[in-house]
Amino acid sequence: MSNELDAVFGALADPTRRAMLSRLTSGSMTVGELAEPFEMSRPAISQHLKVLEKAGLIERTASAQWRTCTLRAEGLNDAAVWVEEHRRGWNERFDLLGERLRELKNPELKKEKGNE
Structure with a gap:
């Protein structure tokens, strides 16, 4: 359990990732919608999403060309x-x-x- 807990607290340590999670409380969003208010490159956004996904805080799904992120509160x-x-x-x-x-x-x- 320690590794999972470390991943969650590590993910929550970054203000950008916390802001992303807050935005997802209103519902699922495409990566583009989620990235909209942040002034950073797509690779940087992708890296933040990988950290959140690895911590079990979001789920990413692909449908055609759309990548959707959904909050996983149970994380x-x-x-x-x-x-x-x-x-x-x-x-x-x-x-x-x-x-x-x-x-x-x-x-x-x-x-x-x-x-x-």
Whole structure:
């Protein structure tokens, strides 16, 4: 799973690829439609699409001369699970840190807690 997760996070690390994914939330597009707002060469667009496809975030299909890209939201599932698992741990640590900071600001809280 680590390689797939690395591919997803690597794909999401680039702002152009994130923008492409955002554009695909409104539906499938041809490569030309998808590339329209980006000021870059066709080979550069193609490279971004390869990264997104390899990460499982889009699907590319060919029909005659048209190449269509479709969002594959399920490609984000493993990343969402990983983030959620780690968010719980981070939140617990932040809660403990917040509690410790309150104790340091108000030593009476620590005394009261110790008497329980």
